[in-house]
Amino acid sequence: MSELLEISKLSAGYGPLRVLHEIDLTVRAGERLGLVGLNGHGKTTLIRALTHMTGWQQGSIKFEGDEIGGSRSLGAGRRTPALVKRGIGVAPQGDAIFPGLSVRKHLECGAYTRSAWRERRDRIDGVFDIFPPLRPLEHALVGKLSGGERRMVSIGRMLMTEAKLYLIDEPSLGLAPKISASVMEALWALPVTGAMIIAEQNVSLLTGRTDRMIGLHAGRLRGDVGHVELA
């Protein structure tokens, strides 16, 4: 398999705070990578750095051989839309939903490429097939949905176009165990061809499902964790 993402010496943070310390990481095309670690050890910052959402960052990020990283101390989020259009789909932590838009309008927002916009009806139908609870809520405002339904909307928005790399930040955060299990099942069943990086605290949710698991501790990678078996 070819290398989709090559990160080398990536540091990132917010203001005087350095969260990531010279990280090196390679992700192959089609690979499912689990990113595990405790709260506040840099999982979210790594995902945000890949889309230029951190306060500052430095170091090389190569996506399909093109440099998308570099040094930057300002302009958080400025390059994000371009990177998303380049083929990085994101389901951010906290969902970043639009509370006053309906589920359908929400999913339409995700169809930012020309071809996806043309086929948006079929694609929305596809998302409803993946997350059946959303179908009857099509015209409901997302701000009135439950946490699990919001997570599905957020992931559904990410799936409206075919990305080459999906970044999913804590898909189980704040959900009841039963609901988070069903969200994870839907994730594993996705018919996507792109690579996937899933940040998660709950190692048992990833065990046996990802190709590789990497630990993140105090802003440094702790090597391949392997498949941790938990009771």
Add this chain to the structure above:
Amino acid sequence: MDLGLIVYALNLGAIYALMAVGISILWSSVGIINMSHGATFAVSGYAAWLVTGAVKPLVAATFGKTVLASTLMAGTLVASALITGALCGVIIYLLAFLPIHDKPNFQVRALIITLGLNIASVQGLLWMFGPRNRGLPKIFGFGRWEVWGTKIRFDQAGTIVGAAVIMGLTLAWLRYSRRGLEVRAMMQNAEGAAYSGISRQVTALPVLMLTGALAGMAAALLSQTIFVSPTAGVIPLVKGLTIALLGGLGSVPGALIGALLVGFLEAIVGAIPYLGQRYVLFATFLFIIAVLIIRPRGIGGLLDDTRE
């Protein structure tokens, strides 16, 4: 309350709504509190005055005093004000958004730049045209209708209808077009919008042009009732900003309702004996302060039962 008072209130409310909705949309989507909205208003009024002054003899020579001629003049006036408003939006984009939008404290810097633009353009207008008021051609004519014993002036009716049409078009654009969807997404969650491939740099330009055109429309309509002068934009700016706050910054329905409420409040206070026009501003601000103390999220907070 008689019909004349209601029409007067709606007339005020229509102008305020055009200003407040523009300020509200711009603030919540792009993040600029546009202090030069008043300048856009005044510059659009002067541009409409210049263009109609230049076109008038031409139209009069070609069509005489026909209905076609007056329709053409009306179209020229509204179009020139709308286009100038949108062009002012482009200038604000180039000066107060593009150079600083990814720098720290963007919102404070943008506030200061637009405030500077406002002062500079008011002085520029004074320098170029002098302090004299200018009257624009009356596109709705001078007549009045008798409805149930009350006289309604054409300019009042025309202002209400014109503002309603342009507001309706704006809301439909926000609701049904793809760009409008992007603007609404940006208003509700900037981060989610970025992850949906919506670029603030790209979307800010149409938003600034739209809100500028709304201010231009307000100028064209208000010029039917009062004169255009270099400082004509100050009161609409202040009213627009405070009503946008009253509506809950970022809530379009809140701004609309707030504009109508303030319009009615001003009309009623102005009509009460012993109070009259001199207490209008006082009553307006008292009302807005009272609402914001009781409901800090403004009227929009009452309408909105969703959560972040």
